[in-house]
Amino acid sequence: MTAVAAPALPKRRSLYPGWFYAPAAAVYSVLFLAPTLASLYFSLTRWTLFDATFIGFDNFAQFFREPFLVQGLVNTVIYAVVTSGLKVVVGMLLALMLTSEIIARGYLRSVIFFPVLVSTVGVGITFTVLMHPTQGMINQTLAFLGMAGPGWLVDPRLALFSVALVDVWKGVGLATVIYIAGLVAIPRDYYEAARIDGATKLQNFFYVTLPLSRPATATVITLSFIGGLRTFDLIWAMTKGGPGFASDTIASVIYKQYQAGFYGLSTAGNVVLFILIAVLVVPLTMFLNRKQGHE
Amino acid sequence: MAGLELKNIQKSYGSVEVIKGVSLSIDDGEFVVFVGPSGCGKSTLLRMIAGLEDITGGELFIGNKLCNAVEPRDRSIAMVFQSYALYPHMTVYDNVGFGLKLARTPKDVRDQKIRNAAKILKMEHLLDRKPGQLSGGQRQRVAIGRAIVRQPEVFLFDEPLSNLDAALRVDMRMEISKLHQTLSATMIYVTHDQVEAMTLADKIVVLDGGVVQQVGSPIDLYQRPTNLFVAGFIGSPKMNFVEVVVEAVNEDNIMVGSKDVARLGVPATVAGVKVGDTLTLGIRPHDLSPATNGAVVGRVSLVERLGNETIVNIELASGIPWLAVLDGDQALRVGESIALAADPAKAILFDRTGQALLAPIA
């Protein structure tokens, strides 16, 4: 409504020229959109890389017949919910700590943020060694304290959560920094007003901090939820979906089909993942943004 | 130097018409103020002159050149923005010189022009600072400096003083006025503040709803507003209005009255007015004075005693609130009734459509 350039008789060049889109659009459409659209066709074929036979929706039917896919689907959602949930809670707590009058703030912020920058493969390998059931440092320390450590990555009930934990370890620094930014942006007046109204620290948190840091929460959730749904590197570096299929997510299932040379099937999996993401993330973003607008 | 000619200028966003055909001519060297309430289209009109908004219909001439499709940089205009719009990453020197740099002015000429502008605005000592280190008034100077350094033929000001505090606003107002005298360039100035309009303008253009209500000199607008809107908008405090009924139509005046106002013969154009018509009577608060047999009677509801004058809020019999500005200090009590005399020569009558029935100038 504000500044729509209505069709005018003599038109001047816009201050915001459309060709500014051109370089980005060229790269993006050739290297991302075109292959993605092509994949929609290939998902309907039996594809050997050498030739593609059109088989309709057989790949999708096959994909849903995969006995592990249902588990992979559930795992993907669990993983995304657990990692983004923990990142929100832990990130918020760490940010509260780091914006309070605490000693060694610089050090704390640095050590919490640094893992964000480290190679995922490197982190995966390191934690695979640390989480080794008998020789890993974690379980050896627990044994030293007289506790029997679990089989972090080899217990089928635990493996997915162990990887999720490492994901949180690596990613919580980003959530924390986003929250710090959000908390710093809350005007002091609100706290002072609340204090005059007699709010306790806890009430301060629930009635001032939490609602006013909603934009930060929205950012953290959206980023880590999409990241969680697409996650692949870390799972691949740590468990390759194992033991068995216990920590398979859709992304790793797709990858395994791809590895096995089932290119059409794998591409169909891509489409399924996309649909899952769209179905979960679009309403989530809309929800988060609507609330934001109300504030 | 150049004048401007606007011919039936229109602007619409989709189906929403914002400027509904404005025609206006501005002489070379004139100081013109666009005034009106917010949303009246005055800023849009200014931005169309600047070239920041496309013109949907009509023609814009700057110095005899049709400018509808001319880029802003080729219109020889400069503009001062409400928020000053200084480039935060550049020093004052670079802010002022940016336009010259873009025009590829040689470095030494540029330097001389920048220093000259700084001298005019008394801000030589600020040249090395960044905008973030300046006060509001200083930023305003820089913004003006940026405009004058390019020696444009037309200056455009978009509410330049509204972000300043009251005292500074008065100072800057005088500075701009002086600047106009010094540069004798055409200036178009947008404001919603009618005091600024009255003090600065050679010519005021009152806009409302995308339509020009009246164009004229400040005093003309004050004394002879052509309609209810202009009458209410120009002058402070606002003109008082009340509905009256025509009791008699004479040769050069109309006798009106109501339960609020006793019979009053107001000079006016009498054509078409019949006895029994309802008109609106307007009297400025300054044109009322206390008198035991005054035509206007009401009850005092609030008294503001300023020493040199007294502002009295009164409630007429029909409950309409009026204001009166009385000379000197008047000891009035809230609740007491008061009678005020009105100078009929300064009163104005408006018809049902809001048009003023002004008496022809003698």
Place this chain on the structure above:
Amino acid sequence: MKRSRASIIGGSAAIAATFVVFVIPFLFIILMAFKDRQQSALRDFSWPTGFHLWDNVFEVVRTRNWMMITAFVNSSIITVASVTLLIVFAAMVGFVLARRKTRFNGLIEFLILAGLMIPPAVVPTIWLLQGLKLFGTLHGMILIQVAYNLPFSIILYRAFIATIPRELDEAAVIDGARPFDVFFRVVLPLLWPVTVTNIVVQSVGIFNDFTNPLYYLPGNQNATVQLTLYNFQSQFSTAYNLLFTNILLITIPPLIVFMFFNRQIVAGMTAGAVKG
């Protein structure tokens, strides 16, 4: 300034906890890189019996015909070039997208969101790169990184540009600037805080990317640092000292980025992410 006792106790507890959780894993990597093969095989948190770091580094760098050197050169080229292009392209899009409202905006926003969400289709992409003669080349890889990371950069920029008053653009236009000047001389310099965020996030992401080079950049002469880790993983499967030396080596560039931009990261986040 007197600090309360609670803040000192709380601080100390926080330091101890973060030390265990965040610092020890890195110390573990460093200690392993100092050890010899026998000691590292124990995979415990112990002090190295001798100083073997330089031997290990030399061994890792020398492996497979000095592949590590090639890898560092390649990764640096890819990272610098793609981040530069990303910043310019994304800022341009973010600028026009934030400023100019047309009926295409909805479509563009959709495409950006799609880019964030849709997992790239690898094989069709390879097939396409091959047709463009870009498969297995550094510039092909650079363009891939640009394409895949554009959406995130655009979102950061658009949110930030929305906070820059439009009057600045207009002032520049009145000053005689062409759109090109408005963008490169007025807007782009103002985007510095969010540009820093972009540089940090994207350079680290691209430098650490492992999957994409694995597919689009085959061949020894094209190795990137993450691939060295992967390639050496099985070769070093019994030599944990070398494996961890490798991890240590490829962690150094992100560490440098971190040390340079640590202070600006929060500023950039405030500017870019939260106001979105």
Place this chain on the structure above:
Amino acid sequence: MTKTKLFALMGASTLGLMISANAVSAQQSGYLSFLIDNGPQSVAVAEAWVAAYTEKNPDVTIDIEVRPGGGEGDNIVKTRLATGAMADVFFYNSGSLFQAINPTQNLLPVTNEPWQEGVQESFKSVVSAGGEVYGTPFAPAMGGGIFYNRGIYEELGLEIPTTWEEFMANNEKIKAAGKTAVIQTYGETWTSQLFVLADFYNVLAAEPDFAEKFTANEAKFATSPAALRGFEKLQEVYEAGYLNADFGAATYPDGLRMVATGEGAHYPMLTFGIGAIAETLPDNLDDVGFFAQPGDSADSNGLTTWMPDSVYIAKSTSSPDLAKDFVGFIGSPEGCDIRNEAVGATGPYMIAGCELPSDVPPAVSDMLPYFQEGGNNAPALEFLSPVKGPALEQITVEVGSGIRSAADGAALYDEDVRKQAQQLGLAGW
């Protein structure tokens, strides 16, 4: 001129030192790229060949490129072949995986090259397609069976088992002695398949036409009792508690170390593991023995064998003659000698004239009788049928860790296999 001559002389003198059937081959020049997998054995032997070859042919440059092994490596090979970006010469599997890379379209046939005369027919059959031979063996044949620690066997006075019952009895005694009876290393999932794959000799003994029926979608793992046994054996060793404590996380090198040093008694594996033990634990090489995976009857005890991987030439190569010469060099007795030198002998060669050194490690000498006249051996299923399900290693991990029962695992694998058969476009699926 003089320079070339000098090089020629040097080349000739080097040649003179080597007793080689290929000694007469002409000097070569040019450039080759050579793609190998990243196993330490492959790297070491490839480097040795390239060094020897370029010493003979100083004008030749050969660049070794390394790719990951396993499924990821398969992917890279397929992708690069499909896009015409394959190295000139590369290592890859024979048998069913060879069939999956569309050899007639992507590879250069070597049927009539001189060195092929010395290659055994049984090998040629697993690297042939459309009547042409494409591959040359670059490693010895392998057996799939069980490595055992000779020290433990001696200490506990155990006999080499010839039936599964005897094997389990041995395990019980080893467990009773407080030792790890069976080593499993699911940290690298491919190692979990051995109990199933190495049981194939026993499957064939019970159902000689299993492979044909399997390919034709008529026989299934879940419904054939003999084929199901492999999964059941995996389940049995888990349920009896014979496994090492860290079976879920241990890796292939861990497994070899454990069996070599006596941390565990049995490790089901392919015999190429001998090379790795020779490299990393040379002192323990003599402590490792080998026997075929026992079946249910002592009368039919035999070894499941694997054809070696092969070296291929990509059709896209720009110097086919040089590539052929280099591959011929690898496939010559001289190549075998260089291999023996570089990584040790791990089994019988498929090339005439290739000899094993006299002092082979015990695990190798344990294996040789199965290959000799009167010995019992049969190829693994993947050399008799193009159908191999990609998820077998995950399924065997599940069965071997008690997550899934043998019957369920076998049924799941049959489902997995169907996909592969459909992808290959086989009739009857």
